[in-house]
Amino acid sequence: MRRWLALCVGVGLLSGCGGRPEDSPTPVASVATGAVSAPSSTVTPAGPLGTAAYQAELTRIDQVLAITSQRLTRVRAAEGLSAAMTALAQSLNTIGIRLAALTVTSRLSAVHELLQERIGVAASRLTSSAGQTEDDARCGxxxxxxxxxxxxxxxxxxTALDQLARLNLRFGTTLPDPGPAPKDERPANGEILLRRGADGMGRLKITNGMAKDVAISIVADGRPPSSPQIMIYLQATKSTTVNQIGGAYRLYFKSGSDWDATHHKFRAGCTFKKFDQxxxxxQGWQVNLQPRPGGNADTTEVEAY
Structure with a gap:
């Protein structure tokens, strides 16, 4: 339980709660270990390699890359995703070593160096983001x-694949193709995502002092958070007011990014909390979702809903 949210209570007119927005803490990522797949041939060909010989090397390396890259298409659990990413990063590092041992003609030297650079970037990103991506997998x-x-x-x-293609060289043909990213589904600030049950006289003003968007669930007392009376979307650093709330209720809120409009959930960076009271x-209530010392509302982390 952490006291970090300022709560103002008022039966009459609503007035603002002061303070400056602060970001919530950033989770620490962890990286799982995985197996490394090495190129099938460990003998470095004599160089400098021309276009045909270099293409033959790229084809062999592509076959190695397929072993670990295709694991991403079979992931069904968060833990498996982290392991697949780490194994792929290690495979890319091994491929980078293999490429560094090759000597190519001057015509190919620029794209050869670019390919090594981009493989290093990809391996580093996979390694550094494996833990956070595992957390995101539990969201989306x-x-x-x-x-x-x-x-x-x-x-x-x-960029390396494009430059290779301009020289009639092929690489990355075994990489899985997930298709285009989904369209941005971020709702408007204050948009009511769902409303059900009897209306009442309750009123709630919510200020989101955090750097992330939130979805607020107004849940009738005694009901689970998966069955809210009202769910409303609140963009980062903005406010809204909800009227006609029926009966006593509890407040749950989830934060994150990459909103899934179909399932009413964030796909990345998600957290789930509730007010203890x-x-x-x-009555008219005011809630300021803002980390600040001396806040007068206790919250508790809850399971995903």
Whole structure:
């Protein structure tokens, strides 16, 4: 339980709660270990390599890359995604070593160096983001998050792949293709995502002092957060007021990014909390979602809903 949210109570007119927005703490990522797949041939060919010989090397390396990159398409659990990313990063590092040992003709030297650079960038990103991506997989689901990793991998290698193609060289043909990213589904600030149950006289003003968007669930007392009376979307650093709340209720809120409008959830960076107190019916309340010393509302982390 952490006291960090300022709560103002008022039965009459609503007035603002002061303070400056602060970001919530950044989670520490962890990286799982995985197996490394090495190129099938460890003998460095004599150089400098021309276009045909270099293409033969790229084809062999592509076959090695396929072993670990295709694991991303079969991920079904968060833990499996982290392991697949780490194994792919190690495979890319091994491929980078293999490429560094090659000597190519002057015509190919620039693209050869670019390919090594972009492979290093991709490997570093996979290693550094494995832990956070595992957390995101628990938000949006492992298959969806694995597709984001696949798109990022293609983006990291993209400039090198384009330059190779201009020289009639092929590489990355085994990389999985997840298709285009979904369209931005971020709701408007204050948009009511759902409303059900009897209306009442309750009123709630919410200020989001955080750097992340939130979805507020107004849940009738005694009901689970998965069955809210009202769910409303609140963009970062903005405010809104909800009227006609019926009966006593509890407040739950989830924060994150990459909103899934179909399932009413964030796909990345998600957290889930609730206010410990019950909000009485037919009163005007003000809630400021803002980390600040001396806040007078206790919250507790809850399971995903």
């Amino acid at each position: 689901g492992a298959p969806y998050t694995a597709q984001k990793v696949q798109r990022q991998l293609r983006a990291d290698l993209g 019950t909000f009485t019916k037919n």
